[in-house]
Amino acid sequence: TINYSATTSEGEARVSLDESVAPQINLRNPISSDFAVMRRTLREGILMTVARNSRTWRGPIAVFETGRVFLDHGEGLPEERQMATGAFAGPRNDLHWDLSRDSSDFYDAKGAVESVLGNLGLSPVFEPGEDSTFAIGRTAIVKVPAANHAVIGVVGEISTDVLSQFDAEVDKVALFEIDLQAVLNIISGSMQSGGNGKFEEFVRLPASHRDLSLIIEAQSTAGEIVEIAQRNRIVASATVFDLFEGKGVPAGKKAVAVRLVYQSPNKTLTAEQIGKIEHQILNQLKKELGAELRA
CATH class of the missing domain: 3.30.70.380 (Ferrodoxin-fold anticodon-binding domain)
Structure with a gap:
């Protein structure tokens, strides 16, 4: 699946972004009305991917994407930020006598974030939060304590109102969106200060x-x-x-x-x-x- 950097104003509205997000950037000469504005989030594209897969596949769905978003802060050129997103839907495991068929949920997306950031030497914390894309009580803000509790993303289960906009044949989607530029900045700062950027010998003693x-x-x-x-x-x-x-x-x-x-x-x-x-x-x-x- 290919997701584009441009979309429609109506399409992006389906993910119900918070009003605090920078306004949309309208293209002066779009090649098509389907590509009239620059995207401000990866959420619309990955939810469309989940929806398409759910119509032809009844097994586990786990999809990931990295790409740029474009934010208009009112002065100078728009800001381009490299982001990463992942979505989980359908049963957690393939059909097997020894495996649970529970649906993927918040903890699958949270676990993916913990795994990826942990491999980069970061220890994120997850604090209850609110985001209009996600269900109330099933949303967490991702922070890095070692970087003055910098906010680097969000993880949660998509609200039923938002999910209904995509005609997905699943009853639940768990999604994360991480600011890769912020993550890289934290790692770079840590390496320059002699922090977690250095490699350490594996511990060989028993745990x-x-x-x-x-x-x-x-x-x-x-x-x-x-x-x-x-x-x-x-x-x-x-x-x-x-x-x-x-x-x-x-x-x-x-x-x-x-x-x-x-x-x-x-x-x-x-x-x-x-x-x-x-x-x-x-x-x-x-x-x-x-x-x-x-x-």
Whole structure:
């Protein structure tokens, strides 16, 4: 599929961009009325791609695109920014007796962003946010704490109103849009300051993992747990693998299960050492989030 840098004003309106986005740039002599304005987002094109695929394919859909968007700030030439987007729809897996046929959702798009940025040496955080393209309560703003919490994109599930504009034969689409120019600027700045831009030797010592089941306030996020845990340099990774609200959990609270992987670059950790680190993390989680271990 080829998506073009020019589109129609009506076409782009289908993704319901926020009013804060720069105004459209009208072409003076478009080759066709279908290419009358320069695109300000990649969302329309990738949703059209998902819709076309959904009409002829009933398996998993995962599509990606990089390209430029064009923003008119009112002075000088328009700004061109390199962006990346990805969309997930349909069943998460192909038909197989040992695989779930659950639909792709927010966490597929979020996981893709975490994987890509993690391979670039960045550790993003995801904060609840609002964007008129996405469903309320299923939207997160992507930030990089190491770069003064710079906003680099958004991830979420497309709202039903927006999705209905594309005649897609799926009931849900999860999508991310990342500002690649901002990501490259962060990496470049890190390399110049001697930060994460340098390569480090692989840790060859064994890792250990422990699972924690925590009770936190409903308005707190699982991402906050991950961010707090990963402040400790011995925590190689923190992964949320379960989230539950309802019976057995106090009102106004939610249960979050997280797996912490402990690994030291210079020694094999003992159970006692891991226990002390875990105790420190639990104390910090309680201090900042009021988190308690689930009974």
